[in-house]
Amino acid sequence: MVASVDYMNSKSVGNEKKVSSFDSRKLTPEDHTLIARKVELTFGEDIPRNWQGEYFTTRFFDALQLAFPEGERMFIESIRNYKSEIKDPTLVEQVKKFNYQEGQHGLGHANFNDLLMDQGINAEAMYETITKAIKLVTKHSPRKFLLATTVAAEHFTATLAEDVYNTDFELFDNADETIASLYAWHALEEAEHKAVAWDVYQEVANGDYLTRSLAMVTIIPVLGAYLALTVPMILAKDKKLTDVSEMKKGYKRFLGKNGLFRRIAPPILDYFKPGFHPWSTGHPKHYAEWKSAYAESGDMKQAYAHVRKLIAEAA
Ligand SMILES: [Fe+2]
Numbered sequence: 304m305v306a307s308v309d310y311m312n313s314k315s316v317g318n319e320k321k322v323s324s325f326d327s328r329k330l331t332p333e334d335h336t337l338i339a340r341k342v343e344l345t346f347g348e349d350i351p352r353n354w355q356g357e358y359f360t361t362r363f364f365d366a367l368q369l370a371f372p373e374g375e376r377m378f379i380e381s382i383r384n385y386k387s388e389i390k391d392p393t394l395v396e397q398v399k400k401f402n403y404q405e406g407q408h409g410l411g412h413a414n415f416n417d418l419l420m421d422q423g424i425n426a427e428a429m430y431e432t433i434t435k436a437i438k439l440v441t442k443h444s445p446r447k448f449l450l451a452t453t454v455a456a457e458h459f460t461a462t463l464a465e466d467v468y469n470t471d472f473e474l475f476d477n478a479d480e481t482i483a484s485l486y487a488w489h490a491l492e493e494a495e496h497k498a499v500a501w502d503v504y505q506e507v508a509n510g511d512y513l514t515r516s517l518a519m520v521t522i523i524p525v526l527g528a529y530l531a532l533t534v535p536m537i538l539a540k541d542k543k544l545t546d547v548s549e550m551k552k553g554y555k556r557f558l559g560k561n562g563l564f565r566r567i568a569p570p571i572l573d574y575f576k577p578g579f580h581p582w583s584t585g586h587p588k589h590y591a592e593w594k595s596a597y598a599e600s601g602d603m604k605q606a607y608a609h610v611r612k613l614i615a616e617a618a
């Protein structure tokens with residue numbers, strides 16, 4: 304486990320109290336390497352519709368997932384726009400691994416999306432709409448703003464990922480193990496590559512505080528509106544929107560005392576601190592254990608099962 308770094312003591316550069324390029328790279332944990340892992344999970348008919356055990360949470364993740372394949376392509380594209388200007392060999396290598404990881408995430412979730420398409424929840428129309436919207440953003444945004452959007456989105460996904468690990472996968476206690484393994488793998492790699500877009504933004508794109516903040520201020524309401532529309536639409540198709548018991552569970556899970564949104568709001572807002580750095584939180588709990596279990600088995604389900612075993616033993 305890598306200790307947190309003292310990122311707030313970094314020196315001031317320009318308008319933003321931020322780390323210089325050199326210092327920025329020094330904040331990456333010394334033993335840190337990105338690994339290209341090929342997704343091998345398959346999603347058969349045996350996956351239950353309510354795979355998480357609570358309809359609201361299941362459909363929250365499903366709605367997010369419909370945006371993943373095109374979202375991941377947008378992240379890759381936003382960095383590719385700077386490809387010829389990335390000279391540092393370490394960063395070149397990290398970008399390659401970032402692209403591979405995001406490409407595999409898109410593939411893995413696209414496979415699961417295929418299953419959602421057959422559930423009669425209007426997933427196809429939602430997928431097409433969100434995919435078109437992201438394509439338009441990718442095509443028409445100025446490249447620096449597009450990269451800043453990736454930087455902001457990567458902080459969002461890394462925060463969510465670290466929360467899942469640091470809360471001992473409580474969110475997946477009753478989840479289908481294949482889907483939980485999918486999210487455990489995706490979350491681990493989000494934490495693993497959380498500073499790659501940041502480094503390109505800071506070192507190559509001459510990134511500034513205002514643009515990255517504006518990007519976060521833009522994506523929070525857009526993502527909120529997307530989820531506020533799509534989750535109820537799917538739940539209505541499931542005939543669960545008026546199920547008081549399910550809605551109560553959803554409220555408790557996301558907005559209740561120590562709910563997901565309440566937990567992740569402070570670390571999301573840390574992004575607005577001048578001098579913020581993605582490595583300020585180090586690696587999440589059980590990062591090393593998942594990584595070594597996967598290195599031994601090459602199996603995402605076994606890696607997740609190993610972490611769950613450790614969590615059970617510690618309880
Ligand atoms: Fe991803």
Ligand SMILES: [Fe+2]
Nearest residue numbers: 405457460493
């Ligand atoms: Fe990512």
